[in-house]
Amino acid sequence: MDGIDKKIEPEGGAAITAKEENGLKKFDIYKQIGPISRPNNGWTKELNYIIWDDREPVYDIRTWNEDHTAYGKGVTVTAGEMVVLKELLQSRNMF
Incomplete structure (x- = not known):
């Protein structure tokens, strides 16, 4: 994607910051919690703590390319x- 500003910082700071051109989504991956799976397409489904468009941070599950310049559809919580x-999963003995 053209026009992405990307910043990777050491532990303790925002992991990745990007803003796309033309008013599309701006995001800050505040904390990369961990990978969930790696589909065969080379992308990784991850759980992150992320800020979208300067809103309150949310937990976010979605697929990302290797350098976090592109992402797929996801779910925010x-x-x-x-x-x-967490309570629902524990009460149903899911783990």
């Missing part, structure tokens, strides 16, 4: 929703 999700 607020901190409160993550607590409920």
